Amino acid sequence: MLTPLLILFPLVGALVVWLAPLPRAATRGLAFLVALAEVGLWLGSLYRFDFDTQEVQFTKTWEWFDSIGASYAVGFWGFSFWLAGLAIVVGAAAVAYGSWADRDRPRAYYGLMLFLIGSIVGVFAAQDLLLFYVFFEAMLIPLYILVGVWGGPDRQRATVTFVLYTMAGSLLMLASVVAYGVSVGTFSLDPEAGGSDNRLIFLGFVVAFAVKAPLLPCHGWLRAAYTQAPPEVAAVLSGVVSKAAVFGFIWIVLIHFPEPAQDFQTLLLVLGAATLVYGSLLAFRQPDLRGVIAYSSMAQMGLITLGICVLVVGISVG
Numbered sequence: 321m322l323t324p325l326l327i328l329f330p331l332v333g334a335l336v337v338w339l340a341p342l343p344r345a346a347t348r349g350l351a352f353l354v355a356l357a358e359v360g361l362w363l364g365s366l367y368r369f370d371f372d373t374q375e376v377q378f379t380k381t382w383e384w385f386d387s388i389g390a391s392y393a394v395g396f397w398g399f400s401f402w403l404a405g406l407a408i409v410v411g412a413a414a415v416a417y418g419s420w421a422d423r424d425r426p427r428a429y430y431g432l433m434l435f436l437i438g439s440i441v442g443v444f445a446a447q448d449l450l451l452f453y454v455f456f457e458a459m460l461i462p463l464y465i466l467v468g469v470w471g472g473p474d475r476q477r478a479t480v481t482f483v484l485y486t487m488a489g490s491l492l493m494l495a496s497v498v499a500y501g502v503s504v505g506t507f508s509l510d511p512e513a514g515g516s517d518n519r520l521i522f523l524g525f526v527v528a529f530a531v532k533a534p535l536l537p538c539h540g541w542l543r544a545a546y547t548q549a550p551p552e553v554a555a556v557l558s559g560v561v562s563k564a565a566v567f568g569f570i571w572i573v574l575i576h577f578p579e580p581a582q583d584f585q586t587l588l589l590v591l592g593a594a595t596l597v598y599g600s601l602l603a604f605r606q607p608d609l610r611g612v613i614a615y616s617s618m619a620q621m622g623l624i625t626l627g628i629c630v631l632v633v634g635i636s637v638g
Contacts, residue, residue, distance in 0.1 A: 322365050323378040323394045323445050326404065330358050330411075330438035338431040348419040351430030355412035358437065362408045371398055376447065376510075384450075390507045393447035403567055404444040407560045411437035414552035423470060423550070432462040436556065443564045449507040449572070453497050456532075459564065460486055463553070471548040478544035485541040489531030496524035500576075515576040522580035525573045526588075532565035533621045536595040546614035554610065558617040566624050574628065588629040595622025 333354035337347060369377060379395035396404065415433050423429045439462070442455030468479035499521045501507045504514060516522070531538040546554050574581045581588070599619030606612045 321380060322361075322368075323396060324380050326358070326361055326365070326408075327394065327438055327442045327445060329361060330354060330434040330441070333358075334431040334434035334438065337434060338427055340427075342427075344422075344426050347426040347430060348422075351426075351434060352412075352415050352419055354434055355408075355415040355437065358408050359412050362405050365401075366405070369396070369398075369401055374398075377401075379447070381447075384448075390450045390501070391448050392451055393508065394442070394445040394451070395447050396445055400444045400567065400571070403563060404441045406563065407440040407444065408437060410556060410559045411440070414556050417552040417555075418550070421550075421552075425469070429466070429470060432466055436462040436466075440560055440564060444567060447509050449497050449500060449509055451507075452509065452568070452572070453493060456493070456564070456568070457490055459561065460490070463557070463561070466553045467545055467549045470550045470553070473548075474544070475548045478541075478548035482541045482545045485531055485534075485538070489528040489538070492524050493528035496521050496528065499524070509571065509576070511575060515578060517577070517579040519580045519583065522573065522577040522584070525577070526569075526584075529565045529569045529573065530591070533562050533569070533625070534565075534618060535591055535621060535625060536598050536618075539595075539599075539618055542618055543611055543614045546617070547608070547610040554613065558613060562617060562621055566621065566628075569625070570628060585629055589626065592622050592624075592626030592629055595619065596626060597622075 333351070337351050337354070340347075340350070342350060365378065376395040376397050379393070381394075382392040384390045384392055411433065415430060418429060418433060436459060439455050439459040443452060443459060446452035446455055464479060464483055467482060468475055471478060497507070499518070500516055503518055503521065504516055506513050527538065534542050546557060549557060596619050599615045599617075599622055603612050603615035603619060606615060
């Protein structure tokens with residue numbers, strides 16, 4: 321039950337913060353205690369995690385729709401466990417910064433931050449493709465509101481651009497998820513459950529994650545969202561949400577579409593390299609620190625994508 325607890329604890333904490341009629345200072349304190357307790361839960365699980373095994377751990381499964389092979393299946397692999405820890409620690413730091421900055425509408429603000437933490441942990445823990453999609457989209461909802469309500473003077477335009485880009489990616493991802501489940505016969509993300517050689521579904525996931533990362537040319541929302549978001553929200557966007565997109569790229573696109581990944585490896589290499597160079601050049605030209613962070617984060621995503629693709633090329637050659 322450890323994995324469901326890591327997901328549900330901040331979500332329940334968000335609900336309590338939203339509903340409890342506490343004073344402003346007490347609301348801040350409660351949210352920070354929930355975030356800090358989440359860090360403690362993850363640190364406690366760190367000592368129980370066996371990094372020497374190649375199997376998924378802390379698993380829990382409840383059947384949802386047995387007829388289509390969908391279930392509430394969660395657990396952690398070694399790399400996803402560390403990414404969940406990153407999300408939890410960065411989320412706690414963001415809550416702490418928000419407390420220090422004394423954000424207005426504290427019940428709404430801190431509830432959304434805790435909801436964001438729980439959703440991101442769910443992304444890294446999901447072992448079912450439908451569940452992954454649910455958590456991935458749930459992660460974006462508080463981001464829209466946090467940027468749109470607590471952002472800078474041009475926050476409305478930034479939010480609209482962010483929503484339009486990510487919704488386009490979300491619809492494409494949903495179509496790819498459904499097509500994958502129908503073609504394979506299951507939504508399980510267990511590598512032993514098999515994969516797909518369908519190139520159209522593969523490209524659908526590639527574009528969807530390229531929007532979320534973002535990678536060239538799907539980066540139109542980047543600068544506005546980063547510059548208008550509160551600093552702690554921009555930190556979560558750069559440090560965690562972009563990594564969730566790359567995680568999906570590795571765990572879904574490359575692992576479950578091995579043949580199309582090899583067929584399109586040149587395209588992916590060019591995409592990563594172009595994003596790295598383009599993001600770096602734009603970062604040098606930015607007049608403000610937020611712009612530098614935005615495009616350097618984009619360049620970082622290009623570098624990570626390039627490294628992943630080089631690994632795929634090396635495996636295929638070997």
